[in-house]
Amino acid sequence: MKITTSPKSLEQQTAQVLALPILEQATVPPWGQRWPASVRAAVSRLLKDKDATGKLNELVAIPAPAGLKADWVFLVGVGKLDELVLDRLRQAVAVAARRAQAQKRTSLVFPVVLGQGMTAGEVGQALAEGIHLGTYRYLEFKSLKREERSALTQVTLAAARGVSSAAVATGAARGTTIAEAACFARDLINRPSNLKYPQAIAADVQAMARRAKIACRVYQKAELVKMGMACIVAVGQGSVHPPVFVTLEYAGPGAKRQNPLVFVGKGITFDSGGISIKPSDKMDQMKYDMSGGAAVAGALRAIAALKLPVHVVGLIPFSENLPGGAAQRPGDIIRAYRGKTIEVLNTDAEGRLVLADALGYAQRYKPAAVVDLATLTGACVVALGHYPSGLLSNHDGLTQRVKAAADRTQERVWELPLWPEYSDHVKSEVADLKNVGDGSGGTITAAAFLKEFAGDGPWAHLDIAGVAWSEKDRAYLARGGTGFGVRLLTELAASWAPLPSSTTR
Ligand code: BES
Ligand code: MN
Ligand code: ZN
Numbered sequence: 001m002k003i004t005t006s007p008k009s010l011e012q013q014t015a016q017v018l019a020l021p022i023l024e025q026a027t028v029p030p031w032g033q034r035w036p037a038s039v040r041a042a043v044s045r046l047l048k049d050k051d052a053t054g055k056l057n058e059l060v061a062i063p064a065p066a067g068l069k070a071d072w073v074f075l076v077g078v079g080k081l082d083e084l085v086l087d088r089l090r091q092a093v094a095v096a097a098r099r100a101q102a103q104k105r106t107s108l109v110f111p112v113v114l115g116q117g118m119t120a121g122e123v124g125q126a127l128a129e130g131i132h133l134g135t136y137r138y139l140e141f142k143s144l145k146r147e148e149r150s151a152l153t154q155v156t157l158a159a160a161r162g163v164s165s166a167a168v169a170t171g172a173a174r175g176t177t178i179a180e181a182a183c184f185a186r187d188l189i190n191r192p193s194n195l196k197y198p199q200a201i202a203a204d205v206q207a208m209a210r211r212a213k214i215a216c217r218v219y220q221k222a223e224l225v226k227m228g229m230a231c232i233v234a235v236g237q238g239s240v241h242p243p244v245f246v247t248l249e250y251a252g253p254g255a256k257r258q259n260p261l262v263f264v265g266k267g268i269t270f271d272s273g274g275i276s277i278k279p280s281d282k283m284d285q286m287k288y289d290m291s292g293g294a295a296v297a298g299a300l301r302a303i304a305a306l307k308l309p310v311h312v313v314g315l316i317p318f319s320e321n322l323p324g325g326a327a328q329r330p331g332d333i334i335r336a337y338r339g340k341t342i343e344v345l346n347t348d349a350e351g352r353l354v355l356a357d358a359l360g361y362a363q364r365y366k367p368a369a370v371v372d373l374a375t376l377t378g379a380c381v382v383a384l385g386h387y388p389s390g391l392l393s394n395h396d397g398l399t400q401r402v403k404a405a406a407d408r409t410q411e412r413v414w415e416l417p418l419w420p421e422y423s424d425h426v427k428s429e430v431a432d433l434k435n436v437g438d439g440s441g442g443t444i445t446a447a448a449f450l451k452e453f454a455g456d457g458p459w460a461h462l463d464i465a466g467v468a469w470s471e472k473d474r475a476y477l478a479r480g481g482t483g484f485g486v487r488l489l490t491e492l493a494a495s496w497a498p499l500p501s502s503t504t505r
Helices: 029-036 039-050 086-104 119-135 166-189 198-212 221-227 229-238 285-307 351-365 380-382 396-409 419-426 444-451 486-494
Strands: 002-006 015-024 059-063 069-077 109-110 152-156 215-219 242-249 260-267 267-271 311-321 334-335 340-345 370-373 387-393 414-415 459-463
Touching: 002 119, 002 166, 015 029, 015 039, 015 086, 029 039, 029 109, 029 242, 039 059, 039 069, 059 086, 069 086, 086 109, 086 119, 119 152, 152 166, 166 198, 166 285, 166 370, 166 486, 198 215, 198 242, 198 267, 198 285, 198 311, 215 221, 221 229, 221 242, 229 311, 229 334, 229 351, 242 285, 242 351, 260 351, 260 486, 267 285, 267 351, 285 370, 285 486, 311 351, 340 351, 351 370, 351 444, 370 396, 370 419, 370 486, 380 444, 387 396, 387 444, 396 414, 396 459, 396 486, 419 444, 444 459
Parallel strands: 002 152, 015 069, 015 109, 109 152, 260 311, 260 370, 267 311, 370 459, 387 414
Antiparallel strands: 059 069, 215 242, 242 311, 334 340, 387 459
């Protein structure tokens, strides 16, 4: 997919599809005053007769009226003018691009529309993200003809009068970089577990790191045993594929090589539950239990490609949770990286185990902040559904930063309380901690468990169980892995500045 910017007017744009954003009101939108008269007339008529309503993501296709060098016009709704935010443009262009792709059209033009307070760069970025994310398909194992693979190869962002097409182009390049990193994460998530066992996916991440000039180390099982990363080892011991631990490190131009931002991602390449086995219904979906790790790898890829002036470390424990003769048993006691002992009462609460080691390891870097992403609890899906991730943190300043980045990217978060009471739920009779509570407040007790390993510095946990996978197509989210977290973490790194020190709770 090639995205270019053009200062030419819509009459002069040659493409199979001209996609025009329309508002939820019975008139031509303000930016429509520049549309050719024939288009304005057609749109007025459609709106008046309610054959088009302008509701967000509604798409009405009409043959192009006279005076255009396009075959088709797509009218795509962006909702009400006073509710027009960047994400609605991201969604609308995704819907248009996806339809064009499905209809095997190869070229599309979309005008750059600046809503209240939007800059040309921001809009360029949002549109490029929408186009790449919206046309993403997981085709690794589909036998398709070439033309079926490559429908829609050219999108032009038409930046007419008053909009700097250079600024749009810069934004679009940034959006492309970030969206491609998110699609890299999506590919990893959608790949089946037989082909992404720990060594295999670590090799993919390592290859990405090499291309992106990110330092990468892959610790093998024997090293993990020596290092004392017993939880990662215990979770993986039922699988013939041993676990690995991947570290990624990037320091941008001018960044001090100290106190990095550390991102930690859960990388369970398949979660059967282990001996505490899950029901078989939808168990296939548990290939997405490495989505946190994929987001961390994708974010590092984007951050490095954008050459952001920050020091960032990514830590990903990859392990496969299977039952078997060598698997860990309920009741086993294991010792985590920094010495605390854990009674494993449920082998299906494995994410918090691998994160215990990884969060402990993160302390070695004396991090400015730690953010972990994990498909950690089904309870989070029950509590919050599929729109926000859960956010739990020990630090107000970091919480604000994460919320701000979530707001800007629309990878949304919703905070849950991490009060001290919840910590009592994970105290064990026979070890320091146990890996399950009493079933109440499942997302919070999981976070309370992680908190024991996160150290005293700023730390935030995102439970992405409800948002890492989509069961249906939604604007720029295709069915399957969403890549949630890549854009959020990249934005967090892009806007990073030292935190106020006094607000650890
Ligand atoms: N990976 C699952 C959580 C999950 C469930 C993610 C559904 C996405 C969709 C996690 O390892 C898990 O099994 N958690 C258990 C914890 C319980 C045993 C305390 C859960 O949520 O049931
Ligand atoms: Mn599990
Ligand atoms: Zn899991």
